[in-house]
Amino acid sequence: MRILHTSDWHIGRSFHGHSTLHALSGVLDELVRQVRDHAVDVVVVAGDVFDSAAPSAACYPVLTGALRAMADAGAQVIVTSGNHDNAARLGFQADLLREGVHVVTDPLTVGTPITITDAHGPVHFYPLPYLEPALVRHLWEDVPLRTQHQVIEHAMGLVRADLAERGGRSVAVSHCFAAGVEATPGVEREIRQGTLDVVPLSAFDGPDYVALGHIHGRQRLSDRVRYAGAPLHYSFGEADKPRGSWLVDLDAEGLAAVEWLDLPIPRALTTVRGTLDELLADARFESAEGEWVCAQYTDPTPQPDPMRRLLVRFPHCATVMHQPEGARAGDGLSYARRVRAARSDAELIDSFLVHVRDGEGATDREAEIIRDVIGERVVAEAKA
Missing domain, CATH: 3.60.21.10 (Metallo-dependent phosphatases)
Known part of the structure; x- marks a missing residue:
């Protein structure tokens, strides 16, 4: 078979x-x-x-x-x-x-x-x-x-x-x-x-x-x-x-x-990185002009209308990120970063506990209680 x-x-x-x-x-x-x-x-x-x-x-x-x-x-x-x-x-x-x-x-x-x-x-x-x-x-x-x-x-x-x-x-x-x-x-x-x-x-x-x-x-x-x-x-x-x-x-x-x-890939995905002027004119990015593009521009300061300008060269530019060269990478420990990174309700609650407890998340027992409460909410919503 x-x-x-x-x-x-x-x-x-x-x-x-x-x-x-x-x-x-x-x-x-x-x-x-x-x-x-x-x-x-x-x-x-x-x-x-x-x-x-x-x-x-x-x-x-x-x-x-x-x-x-x-x-x-x-x-x-x-x-x-x-x-x-x-x-x-x-x-x-x-x-x-x-x-x-x-x-x-x-x-x-x-x-x-x-x-x-x-x-x-x-x-x-x-x-x-x-x-x-x-x-x-x-x-x-x-x-x-x-x-x-x-x-x-x-x-x-x-x-x-x-x-x-x-x-x-x-x-x-x-x-x-x-x-x-x-x-x-x-x-x-x-x-x-x-x-x-x-x-x-x-x-x-x-x-x-x-x-x-x-x-x-x-x-x-x-x-x-x-x-x-x-x-x-x-x-x-x-x-x-x-x-x-x-x-x-x-x-x-x-x-x-x-x-x-x-399986065929209808449109390839690529990430291009450089200053905004380089992204707009440098020949090394020609191959990306027909692809889905994630553009990372490295200018020291944010540039005006980067997406509008990039779309002229990359019609399928999907996202633009400002990533200055030499910038200090974040440690990922701020509450806002943890909230954005949470991929479930349980992780969101754990992010709050880590924030208010100086880095210590839910205990095993607390995690079990959290799962039960979330589960009860899921059941209630399913019946609604």
Whole structure:
């Protein structure tokens, strides 16, 4: 069986104020071509299909068009929700799509596989929709579920129990922050509150292959546990990371081969650095004129209208930063810097505690209380 592992489409995400829908549609067309050219049997989309819990109307045709095209190309498609997705909205799509397209968002389906058969027999796919501890702990009241680690451990326990009865080959799909990955700061919205929410690789023991989502760059954690990353660059911090998907082959015994398939990059991202006059005239920056540009100008003092002036040469200049040469780097310890760097409510609270306690953040017990309070708020908002 041949499987294409992709994730983190983030349909509807903007890039420094610019829509990415057109560019993403083109890349997904190429993904469909890969499905056809490589005779893919199953496409796995490991979460964060949409970028927002309330995607605009223009986002839905991008998703349905891509899923239907993949099905038309001969593949079955398995889609799970990620932390950016609204499970109810994404799940609503399931009954509207054709046979062979499976959209899995219900936590109660964990441990129940989607079984697809090839010449060697059945392959059991176990999709794990994104499992927010505060929203799912009532489903398994006899199990302590405070962190992503605990939730994934429990979910994979259900998977292994079911697999022990069925036997055969298997693939698990999850959207989480696994131990050993290298994240891009400011890109992936955290699924963790402190280090407790990092999921160890041992949690994924059992299946022949584990298709992960959430990290935007491809990652190989082991031969059988991988992240595919996002199909587009959504940050200049990702500029050096390839875009693509994993082509996974299962034979009669299990995992046989994994190959990386590159996807096209609609417009390259580059960072240019120099004085404003150099950026506007120096020939060494000619190659960047058609690319997305992050411009860092090094003049001692701020210059008037730098963006307007740079756009004349770089029509796709997305952001401008004033970084004077020789300026003393900040130590990052001011309260304002800590607040801006916080990527979750828990980190924001911890930043306040560090500020008022002269560098000492929340204790383990305090962090647990903070997680519970935030979890209760999440539940209240979900019911509102």
